Amino acid sequence: MKHLLSGMLLAFAALFALAPNNVRAEDKFITLASTTSVDNSGLLTHILPQFKAASGIDVHVVALGTGQSLDVARRGDADLVLVHDPDAESKFMSEGHGITQREIAWNDFIIVGPSADPAKIKGGHDVVAAFRAIWSAQAPFVSRGDRSGTDALEKRLWKATDLDITKAGPWYKDIGGGMGAALNAAAGMDAYTLCDRGTWVSFKNRRDLAIVLEGDSRLLNRYDVIELNPRLHPKAKLDLAKQFADWLASPSGQKAIGEYEISGQKLFHPESDRKP
């Protein structure tokens, strides 16, 4: 029995461990640290084959919140970043990690909430007033709490209300998770949450949730691609990364971004589209 088992295990080891399971040296690939919204929404899955066809380069997407994506890049574990938090990006640039920062797409944030709308914010266009109304109504609100771009915007909006969100009651639920986790939580407890349009349109577990507020210019959501500084990141594949960044900004990349739709709905606008 032991011989058989060890034989089996050795066979497994030979089959699996020694099989060429990693990238072969001649494969061209880069690691992109991206925000979850461009990946979970299906945008990257839609555009990457087009880039691969044009360039022969594979893009390995590691989807994390913006804060985490920038941290991964700081440690040198990514070749390029695609994120959406202006403040965190400025900090990253001023630390010298980034060398160019280009906006390649935009869409908008929305507030989603239960159709009963306990805070009576449906149909409004003033996001700060809506946040105040949620506070006054003590209506359940799910916060990402994960230093993502969406989380950072939410904190800035609470700041604009002059209410101290750290003193909020139990109605304010900091779940410390991604956008999908936040939407699942909001759907499960009939809560409001701030969401990017890309994730919302592609999200399938809406239950009683619907868009309750959209169209405030403060809810603009810009996606930037940041190339890394060769001085701080000598091991990163910056040439290949630059090819992808250039392609994203090029007419064919922009066209690919603008063409992505789910059931007739556009999820992202190319950079050149006029903003509201």
Place this chain on the structure above:
Amino acid sequence: MGDFGNAIRLALGLVFSGDATLYAIIALSLRVSLSAVAIAVVIGLPAGAALAIYRFPGQRGFVILVNALLGLPPVVVGLVGYLLLSRSGPLGRFGLLYTPTAMVLVQAVLTFPIIVAIVHRATQEQWARHRDAFQVAGATRLKTIPHLLRLAKRSVLTAILAGLGRAISEVGAIVIVGGNIAGFTRTMTTAIMLQTSQGNLPLALALGLVLIILSVLLNGMAFAIAERRALR
């Protein structure tokens, strides 16, 4: 209940769909977890038996430690793995972060204590029972290790299957060092996590069912082989 019915239909549909992406994900899950268990077994079986028969200073502490590590949180192992394998970490120059090899390594670390703890317990009993016979036969302690493992074969099988269960169901460690990269490091569990975060709950649950089916098949195979051997 509609959710569950849907998931079962979807799961069956998936299994027989011939969907290349799904099969690739299943194959990667198997490859990573079986490789990890193989590594843990090759080191863990002799280590567990040695721990049962050798006496050395700190041995008790070692046994307690191994048993305590049964509760090792995968996310912590993943985090440590990330820091070690990161380009700026001590093992960065191997370029292993965000590869299947990185996932094999963290799962081997998670599986190892399970194998050692179970094998230690079982071989300890066999050692207590047969120690005198071994010594009369003049076998050195080193030479008794394979015999002890054979005597404890049922527990050895349990250890291997428990390790495999831990590895194949694990997500916290591999998502950190593997990155859940589509077509490269996406496994069953990270795919389930991704589908859940996209609100695609029926598909997530269906993938979960496929994983359970896979686990049942693996265990069934192991038991069938063990029984055929026992009959001879």
